[in-house]
Amino acid sequence: MIAEIGxxxxxxxxxxxxxxxxLPMAGAATGNQRWMxxxxxxxxxxxxxxxxxxxxxxxxxxxxxxxxxxxxxNSHSAKxxxxxxxxxxxxxxxxxxxxxxxxxxxxxxxxxxxxxLPPGLKARALSVxxxxxxxxxxxxxxxxxxFERVFPPAANGQDLNPLLQDPGLAFHPPFLYLGYVGxxxxxxxxxxxxxxxxxxxxxxxxxxxxxxxxWAFLTIGIALGSWWAYYELGWGGFWFWDPVENASFMPWLVxxxxxxxxxxxxxxxxxxxxxxxxAILAFSFSLLGTFLVxxxxxxxxxxxxxxxxxxxxxxxxxxxxxGGSLALYAWRAPxxxxxxxxQPISREGALLLNNLLMGTATxxxxxxxxxxxxxxxxxxxxxxxxxGPPFFNAVFIPLMVPMMVAMAIGPLxxxxxxxxxxxxxxxxxxxxxxxxxxxxxxxxQDGHSPWGIVGIAAAAWLAFGAMSELxxxxxxxxxxxxxxxxxxxxxxxxxxxxxxAHFGLALTIAGVTGAGAWRVESxxxxxxxxxVTVGGYEYRFKGAQDFTGPNYLATAAVFDVYKEGDFVxxxxxxxxxxxxxxxxxxxAGIHTLLSGDLYATVGDAKGxxxxxxxxxxxxxxxxxxxGSGFMVLGAVISLSDRRYRVGAPxxxxxxxxxxxxxx
Amino acid sequence: xxxxxxxxxxxxxxxxxxxxxxxxGLTMDPSKLPSMLEGKxxxxxxxxxxxxxxxxGFSNDHLKGEVSLVNVFGSWCVACRIxxxxxxxxKANDLVPIHGIDxxxxxxxxxxxxxxxxxxxxxxxxxxxxxxxxxxxxxxGAPETFVVDQQGIIRxxxxxxxxxxxxxxxxxxxxxxxxxxxxx
Numbered sequence: 145m146i147a148e149i150g151x152x153x154x155x156x157x158x159x160x161x162x163x164x165x166x167l168p169m170a171g172a173a174t175g176n177q178r179w180m181x182x183x184x185x186x187x188x189x190x191x192x193x194x195x196x197x198x199x200x201x202x203x204x205x206x207x208x209x210x211x212x213x214x215x216x217x218n219s220h221s222a223k224x225x226x227x228x229x230x231x232x233x234x235x236x237x238x239x240x241x242x243x244x245x246x247x248x249x250x251x252x253x254x255x256x257x258x259x260x261l262p263p264g265l266k267a268r269a270l271s272v273x274x275x276x277x278x279x280x281x282x283x284x285x286x287x288x289x290x291f292e293r294v295f296p297p298a299a300n301g302q303d304l305n306p307l308l309q310d311p312g313l314a315f316h317p318p319f320l321y322l323g324y325v326g327x328x329x330x331x332x333x334x335x336x337x338x339x340x341x342x343x344x345x346x347x348x349x350x351x352x353x354x355x356x357x358x359w360a361f362l363t364i365g366i367a368l369g370s371w372w373a374y375y376e377l378g379w380g381g382f383w384f385w386d387p388v389e390n391a392s393f394m395p396w397l398v399x400x401x402x403x404x405x406x407x408x409x410x411x412x413x414x415x416x417x418x419x420x421x422x423a424i425l426a427f428s429f430s431l432l433g434t435f436l437v438x439x440x441x442x443x444x445x446x447x448x449x450x451x452x453x454x455x456x457x458x459x460x461x462x463x464x465x466x467g468g469s470l471a472l473y474a475w476r477a478p479x480x481x482x483x484x485x486x487q488p489i490s491r492e493g494a495l496l497l498n499n500l501l502m503g504t505a506t507x508x509x510x511x512x513x514x515x516x517x518x519x520x521x522x523x524x525x526x527x528x529x530x531x532g533p534p535f536f537n538a539v540f541i542p543l544m545v546p547m548m549v550a551m552a553i554g555p556l557x558x559x560x561x562x563x564x565x566x567x568x569x570x571x572x573x574x575x576x577x578x579x580x581x582x583x584x585x586x587x588x589q590d591g592h593s594p595w596g597i598v599g600i601a602a603a604a605w606l607a608f609g610a611m612s613e614l615x616x617x618x619x620x621x622x623x624x625x626x627x628x629x630x631x632x633x634x635x636x637x638x639x640x641x642x643x644x645a646h647f648g649l650a651l652t653i654a655g656v657t658g659a660g661a662w663r664v665e666s667x668x669x670x671x672x673x674x675x676v677t678v679g680g681y682e683y684r685f686k687g688a689q690d691f692t693g694p695n696y697l698a699t700a701a702v703f704d705v706y707k708e709g710d711f712v713x714x715x716x717x718x719x720x721x722x723x724x725x726x727x728x729x730x731x732a733g734i735h736t737l738l739s740g741d742l743y744a745t746v747g748d749a750k751g752x753x754x755x756x757x758x759x760x761x762x763x764x765x766x767x768x769x770x771g772s773g774f775m776v777l778g779a780v781i782s783l784s785d786r787r788y789r790v791g792a793p794x795x796x797x798x799x800x801x802x803x804x805x806x807x
Numbered sequence: 808x809x810x811x812x813x814x815x816x817x818x819x820x821x822x823x824x825x826x827x828x829x830x831x832g833l834t835m836d837p838s839k840l841p842s843m844l845e846g847k848x849x850x851x852x853x854x855x856x857x858x859x860x861x862x863x864g865f866s867n868d869h870l871k872g873e874v875s876l877v878n879v880f881g882s883w884c885v886a887c888r889i890x891x892x893x894x895x896x897x898k899a900n901d902l903v904p905i906h907g908i909d910x911x912x913x914x915x916x917x918x919x920x921x922x923x924x925x926x927x928x929x930x931x932x933x934x935x936x937x938x939x940x941x942x943x944x945x946x947x948g949a950p951e952t953f954v955v956d957q958q959g960i961i962r963x964x965x966x967x968x969x970x971x972x973x974x975x976x977x978x979x980x981x982x983x984x985x986x987x988x989x990x991x
Contacts, residue, residue: 377885384885421818428822435829463826467819474816514828533883667920728892728925747924756923 150200326358552609641782648774679761854933
C-alpha cells in the first residue's frame, strides 16, 4: 500500500509539473498575473508530492519490504540501518527519485524565497525548472519505476553492493546530486533571461547564490567520493580519471567559470552572453554526466545501471533540453548587449582568463572521456582506445599551473584597467615563499618528480598570494594595526569567501601534488613479528584475526608503527567479505599526519600465519581534504553576503561602490 | 552581423555533433562488440612472464589443444577488480583454464602484487606493458575476455567484467559446445 502511495504521489507530481511548466510561462508572455502566481503554489505542491514519494520508498527500505523489487535487489534485512536508508539512493531507480526530489526542493526554495525577483523572471524560471522535471518524471515512470512490486515477495534481499556500504559513499550521491541539480536553477534563470531578452546586474545577483550553493555541494560530493576511493579501494589513490569521476568534475569546472563570470555581469555589465552560455553549459554537463552514468554508454565501475532503453530515453531528454536551450541561445543571445569595456590587464581580463582556462580544462576532460567512444563510433567498433591517467595528467597539469599563477594576481587587479607591475610587487612574499617551498620540496624528496616541485611552488604562491591580497586590502602595516583589524572585520563576506576558497584550492593542490608525485609504496608478505620500513616509518606486523561483522566476515590485521624507535600509532586494516554477494572489500588502516598519511592494507593469508600486506606513505594527503573544506567554507561565507540577503532590484552607483572589492 | 550570429550558433552545432556520436555509441552494446577476430586464429604474440611467477611467458602457441579463456586485465583497472572474484571462482571449480594478459602496467611489480593480493586465477600470464598482444587482439579496454577453441581460433569476445550470468548464459554453453568439436 505504501509503495502504491509513493507511485501515485509521483504521478501527481508529474501532473503538477506539467501545469507549472506551462501556465506561468504563458502568463508571463500574456501578462496574466494569476497564471504567473500559479508557479509558486505548483512548486510547493511538487515538492510535497516528491517528498511523500521519496518518503514512501525510504519507508519500504527501512522496514525491508521485500515485496518491492527495488528493495529486494538492493537491500537485506541484516544490513545496518544507515545503509538501508542510503540504499534508497544507492541504486538507479532510487537515485533518479532523489534527483527529482532535489529539483523540487530547489524549485520550492525559489518560490519561497524569491520575493525580490521580478515576477516575470520568476514565473519563467519556475516554468523552465518544471519542464526539465517533467522529462525526469516521465523517465522514472516509464523506464525506472522504483515502486515496482514483485510477487511472490522475496524471503530476503540481495544486499547493496558492499563497496557502497560505507559512510563516505552513503552521502556522496546526495551531495553530488544537490550540486548537479543546483545548476538547474542557474539554467532555468538563463533560459528565462533569454526568453525575456534581458540580462542585468540583478539577474547575475540572483544566479550567483544558486550557482555558489550548487558549486559548494558539488565540491563536497566530489571530495567525499575521492575520500571514499582513497580509503575503501585500498590502493592509496583518490582520483582515477574514471568517466564517472570526470562526469562530476566537468560541471564543477564549468560551474567555477560561471561563478566568476557572474561577478563580471553583476559589477561591470559585460560578458553577458558568455555567462548565459556558461549557465546553460553547467547544467548540460550535469545532464551529460547523468547520461554517461545511467546509459551504460561507457563501461565503468560506477555504472550500476546499464540499460540501452534508458540510455535512449536520456539521450532524447538530453537532445531536447540541451539542444533546445542552445537553439534558443543561438537565436536570442546575439541581442544581449554589453555596455562595460575593459582592457586585457584588468579584473575583468583576469576573470576572463579564468573562464578560458576552465573552459579549456573542461574541453580536455570531455575529450578524454568521450574520445574512446568517438573512435568506437567512427570505426564502427573495430578500433578502440582507452584514455587513462597519463593523458589527463599530461594535459591537465600544464593548464593548472598558469591558472594558479594568474589566480594570485587576478584579485589584485582593479576593474577596467590595471597595472600588472604594481600587482606583482604586492606578491613579492608569495613569490619568495613559492621559491622557498620549491627548494624545500627539492630537499625533502631528493628532487624526483619535477612536476611535484612545480605543483608545490604553485600552491605556495597561491596560498601566500591569497593572504597577501587580503593584507593589501586591509592595508596591513600601512595603517595602524587596529585600523587594519577593523578593516579586516568589515571586509564583505563575499571577499572573505574568495580568499578562503583560493587559499583552500592552494592547499588542495598541495595535497594532490604530494600524494600524486611522492607516494611511497611497498608490497610484501609479512609473518607476525616482521617489520618493514616505508617512508621513514617502521611497521611491525602483530598478526591478524578473523571476526564476524553484521553482514560480513572480516580479517583484521594489527600493525604497530614506530618512527625512529618511538611508538606512533597502531593501524588496524581489515579485509572483509560480504556474505550475501560473496564480495571482498578492503578497509585500509590510515593514520593521518600533517606531513602525510600512514596507510596499510592487508591481503590474503598465506596459510602459515603470514599475510600479503601493502603499505603506503601518502605525503600531504590531508591537505586535500582540509583544502576542500576551506573551499566549501568560502562558498558558504560568500553565500551569506549581505547583498544576497537584501534584494537588489536596481543597480545603483552607491551599492556597487559599497560592495567594491568583492570576490 | 551574420558572422556574429553564426558564432552564437556554434555551441548548438557542437552539441548536435556530440549528440550524434552519443547516439551511435548507444546503438552499440558495450559488452558484446563484434570482434574482427572472431573465427580467426589467435594472432601471433609472445609475451614475457610476470616477475615472480614461475612460468615461462605466454604466446599464441600455448593456446592450442584445449578450450581456454584469455583475459585481459591490469592492476590499474577498477572493473577488473570487480570481475576478479568470479575468475577466482572459475579457477576454484576448475571449469576452464584462464590465461591472462597483464596490460599496460607502468610498474613491473604492480601486476604480480595485484595477483598476490587478490589471488591468481591464471594458468599463464603474459606481461604486456606496450600493448603488443593487446593491439593484436584488438583489445578495447580492460577487462576483456576471449574464448579460444582447441585449434587456437578465437570464438567469442566479451567486453567488460565477466559475471555469473554471462557465464551461465553464454560462455558455459559455448565452451561445452566447443569441447565436443572434433580436433581436425
